[in-house]
Amino acid sequence: MQSETIENYLKTIYHLSAGNSTIVNNKQLADKLKVIPATVTEAVKKLHELKLVIYEKSYGTRLTSSGSKMALNIVRRHRIWETYLANELGFGWDEVHEIAEELEHIKNDKLIKKLSEKLGNPSFDPHGDPIPDEKGKIQKSNFIKLSEAKLKNSYKIMGVTDHSTAFLKYLEKHQLIIGASINIKTIEEFDNSITLICQKKEVSISPKAAESIIAETL
Amino acid sequence: MQSETIENYLKTIYHLSAGNSTIVNNKQLADKLKVIPATVTEAVKKLHELKLVIYEKSYGTRLTSSGSKMALNIVRRHRIWETYLANELGFGWDEVHEIAEELEHIKNDKLIKKLSEKLGNPSFDPHGDPIPDEKGKIQKSNFIKLSEAKLKNSYKIMGVTDHSTAFLKYLEKHQLIIGASINIKTIEEFDNSITLICQKKEVSISPKAAESIIAETL
DNA sequence: TTATTATTTTTGGCTAACCAAAAAATTAAT
DNA sequence: ATTAATTTTTTGGTTAGCCAAAAATAATAA
Ligand SMILES: [Mn+2]
Ligand SMILES: [Mn+2]
Ligand SMILES: [Mn+2]
Ligand SMILES: [Mn+2]
Numbered sequence: 001m002q003s004e005t006i007e008n009y010l011k012t013i014y015h016l017s018a019g020n021s022t023i024v025n026n027k028q029l030a031d032k033l034k035v036i037p038a039t040v041t042e043a044v045k046k047l048h049e050l051k052l053v054i055y056e057k058s059y060g061t062r063l064t065s066s067g068s069k070m071a072l073n074i075v076r077r078h079r080i081w082e083t084y085l086a087n088e089l090g091f092g093w094d095e096v097h098e099i100a101e102e103l104e105h106i107k108n109d110k111l112i113k114k115l116s117e118k119l120g121n122p123s124f125d126p127h128g129d130p131i132p133d134e135k136g137k138i139q140k141s142n143f144i145k146l147s148e149a150k151l152k153n154s155y156k157i158m159g160v161t162d163h164s165t166a167f168l169k170y171l172e173k174h175q176l177i178i179g180a181s182i183n184i185k186t187i188e189e190f191d192n193s194i195t196l197i198c199q200k201k202e203v204s205i206s207p208k209a210a211e212s213i214i215a216e217t218l
Numbered sequence: 219m220q221s222e223t224i225e226n227y228l229k230t231i232y233h234l235s236a237g238n239s240t241i242v243n244n245k246q247l248a249d250k251l252k253v254i255p256a257t258v259t260e261a262v263k264k265l266h267e268l269k270l271v272i273y274e275k276s277y278g279t280r281l282t283s284s285g286s287k288m289a290l291n292i293v294r295r296h297r298i299w300e301t302y303l304a305n306e307l308g309f310g311w312d313e314v315h316e317i318a319e320e321l322e323h324i325k326n327d328k329l330i331k332k333l334s335e336k337l338g339n340p341s342f343d344p345h346g347d348p349i350p351d352e353k354g355k356i357q358k359s360n361f362i363k364l365s366e367a368k369l370k371n372s373y374k375i376m377g378v379t380d381h382s383t384a385f386l387k388y389l390e391k392h393q394l395i396i397g398a399s400i401n402i403k404t405i406e407e408f409d410n411s412i413t414l415i416c417q418k419k420e421v422s423i424s425p426k427a428a429e430s431i432i433a434e435t436l
Numbered sequence: 437t438t439a440t441t442a443t444t445t446t447t448g449g450c451t452a453a454c455c456a457a458a459a460a461a462t463t464a465a466t
Numbered sequence: 467a468t469t470a471a472t473t474t475t476t477t478g479g480t481t482a483g484c485c486a487a488a489a490a491t492a493a494t495a496a
Contacts (some may be wrong), residue, residue, distance in 0.1 A: 003482080003483095005482080005483065005484095025443080025444090026443070026444060026445090027442085027443060027444085035483085035484070035485085036484085036485060036486080037443070037444060037445085038444080038445070038446080038447095038484090038485070038486080038487095039483070039484055039485075040444090041444065041445055041446085042445095042482095042483080042484085043483085046482090057444085057445085058443085058444060058445080058490090058491060058492070059492095085329075088306075088336075089329075089332045089333070089336065090332065091328075091332070095328075099324075099326055099329055102324050102326075103321075103324060106317075106320050106321060108317055108320075110309075110313075111303075111307075111317055114307045114308065114309070115307070118306075118307065221452080221453095223452080223453065223454095243473080243474090244473070244474060244475095245472085245473060245474085253453085253454070253455085254454085254455060254456080255473070255474060255475085256454090256455070256456080256457095256474085256475070256476080256477095257453070257454055257455075258474090259474065259475055259476085260452095260453080260454085260475095261453085264452090275474085275475085276460090276461060276462070276473085276474055276475075277462095
């Protein structure tokens, strides 16, 4: 049985390699997992032994196909739980991530299946992130980061990549919620801050915020 | 933070001491927790340090009031989850215990509160066991073990104390389900086996089975 | 191309949970 | 009261995960 620790490593490697199995280095992992680099060195060695990653000394780590399969499964559990907590239990989208961080480690296929069914087998979680299916397949979408949006174009907000409570509260205040339609009014030359129209109101957004908002081109 | 291991010890001590803080010995704990007695000795020493139990060498262990409070809370989480799995997700009552064994360790008060609310703050789980409230109070009931039933009397099945899949399957087959009304037809002198009427059908039950069925006097 | 900085690895050590085997204590049987 | 059986404790040892400090590599800047 894979331990909770191993699962957290796999999931983190998956996220850091952006799905496409880019090489991940120890420092990144240490930062995300809140351990020191020495600990990561040990861990990735063991994951290599288990054939869940390929670890090349002093270079980096990437998931094997079986590691990737496992990671996708953890991501699925995490996002199913997030959706469930939000849609069925009435938790706010800023609360679900933390709880799902624990629930994701409960390994019971039937449980996840029942949860998913009850939700109508959703393909996206409350943050707009795709939920891998039982086989690990992820539904593609023509989403972009708002930082890549073009002037005058219209978009629909589909999700966020920063799940911090602070950020989510900020979005809610400006009614920049999932499903909201927006139009890009101006993009500042000198700092790339964006002004957009949302619910008839004008909102100005920093480049950093725009980087964390996922939108669909309309 | 109390570890999963500590929580399992507290819960097991609670169950073995039947709520009323009877002394529990190492052998019993070792058997239930599937570890060797030496491991239990170490563990109860630590629990004593933490002031969660009173451990008297070579004699036994009992919960302190803070240990008891904690145990009640774990039992509450366990039974809320069992009820939720059965009532909201459609799991069979023979499936829920195993899953709840894991879910019970997720410590998030708001989560349990939401689950409980959604269920209408139930006082009994699908096995008929009482669910302690937030303060640890358990609702009393005039339940008896079927092995204590009297001839000609009528009862309503309220729960079971043996949660094994085999036993629950057996009960289901004979329609001895929660809520069923029964009448005691005969009690054999020589082996205490019981014949009862349930759903117009006659069912014969071993003393061992009767010991594990909880019923309410009608 | 050195020198400086950042990252990675090694080494030694720690704690929580476990087990096996032997010794000690308790309980039950004769 | 002895003996035998059971339970408990002690001692020594293991593994998973972690950290701190030092040594080795790799990357960047001068
Ligand atoms: Mn999340
Ligand atoms: Mn996690
Ligand atoms: Mn149970
Ligand atoms: Mn448990």
